[in-house]
Amino acid sequence: MLKPLSNDVTRIAFAQSLPEVKSAFTQSVNRLGFVGYNISINRSTVSEFMEKPTLSTFTTKELDTYVNDRWAGRDPLMAHLEFNKTPLLWHQKNWDMPGQEEYYDYVRFQGIMGGLTLSLPALNGKASAITLLSIDPTPQSPDVIPEVTILSSVAVARLAAFKEGQFTEYDLRRFKLLSDLQVEILSWMAKGKTNNEISSIVGRTERAIAYHVSEILTKLDVTSRAQAAAFYAAMGFSD
Secondary structure (H helix, E strand, O other), rough: OOOHHHHHHHHHHOOHHHHHHHHHHHHHHOOOOOOEEEEEEEEOOOOOHHOOOOOOOOOHHHHHHHHOOOOOOHHHHHHHHHOOOOOOEEEHHHHHHOOOHHHHHHHHOOOOOEEEEEEEOOOOOEEEEEEEEEEOOOOOOOOOOHHHHHHHHHHHHHHHHHHHHHOOOOOHHHHHOOOOHHHHHHHHOOOOHHHHHHHHHHOOOOOOOOHHHHHHHHHHHOOOOHHHHHHHHOOOOOO
């Protein structure tokens, strides 16, 4: 355990940019059997964990679906974070019980077999956490909890060096990578419009809008629509 963990910690600790942190951390949790994760740092409400991730492998579509379907108010993982700070290591079968039928159906439909939800260090009055997902039918060993705790703590510390993934010094060169259409789409994203609404406004298919949203996030080097909107506002174009 110690040698792989040491190597993982070194890669994360010496990452020189947000993409490098994400790459190093993703490699680390993949080694532990997790295929995806969502880290949110210093959030004011539980709903912001999925609405405004600091670092995430979830796609924009997955995050939008989660928000639009109002899962934050009925997600047992979010409820656990709100009322219980202990790590929650779970397997799909754990949700096969009265009162959790909806979530059990949801994880089965998504092909999710298990996961880990863990609280992380946060500022006073704020909350930080990571949620990881697995598609391995074999339940995870509790041994992964201390490893994830260490790796996540190092990642959070490294992210702090990049202002926790929030842009306060924006690189105008990235904004110039956007096409005119993508700038227009970004302007509507900043106004809170969904892909479906933007599709009607600009006269493109919803699938085309989803593609351009993905391109916008990549070009701006952000992980969520909220961060892209913040970038747009920082450029001085918001109403």
